Amino acid sequence: MKKFFKSLEKTACRFYPAFWLYHRLYKHVVKKEVALAHITGEDIVLNIGCGAIPFTALHIVQLTGAKVIALDKDPEAVRMAMHYLKKYGLDKNIEIRVGDGSPENLPPFTVALIALHIKNKEQMLKNLKTAGSDGGRVVFRQPVEEYRKEYGSLYNLDEAHGKVIQNMKTFKKSFLFVISSKESSQQRGGGIS
Structure with a gap:
């Protein structure tokens, strides 16, 4: 299923009607997540696993005006996302980068939205607690x-x-986690010994 959707995104991004339709399918999902995480135009949002059609990043920008840094570990998907966002005039406030969410490579963020297809979610949550x-x-x-x-x-x-x-x-649920200073300092090795 993951490979099918990855392939579909790479094909759909080449044709604006397909790009627009695929992007549109997730608007209600992202709208609920924006409300859940209280995302505003003041936030820097990290979107991990953006794919060739970074629909989550697009909706966040359109709904809030926040700056979004979108990561994907597939260089081809990143190249395609950058190309088509620029071609369709949708690249405002979105920066696309190659990245896998490892803590040493995470940019500063106030909110992170993790794509469904990110396999090791427990490790990703630990990474974000460390970097956040x-x-x-x-x-x-x-x-x-x-x-x-x-x-x-x-x-x-x-x-x-x-x-x-x-x-x-x-998926039927999106979950919110809030990083506490105690968690992030313990993750970085600053806990009490």
Whole structure:
């Protein structure tokens, strides 16, 4: 399923009607996540796993005016996203970079939205807690049971600070986590010994 959607994005981004339709399918999802994480124009939003059609980044900018730094580990997807955003005049406030979300390469952020297809979600949450600052907000899309093996899953959902219900085939909930200064300093090695 992941490979199918990755291939579909790379094909759809070449044709504006398909690009627009694919992008449009996720507007209601991102709108709920923006409200959940209280994203405003003052935020710097990190979108990990943006793909060739960075629909999450586009909707965040359109809904809030925030600056978005979108990462994907696939250099071809990043190149295509940059090219087509510029071609369609949608590149305002969006910076696309090659990256996998490892803590040493994460730019400063106030909010992070993690794509469904990011496999090791538990490790990604640890990375973001390490790199983030006090009050940083992190949103994950949690796959439904039948897709958890393929997409990975979060297991410590009792640590979540909130959630929204989504009406998608592959995921039904988006969860919010808030970084505390205690967590981030312990993750960086500044905990009490």
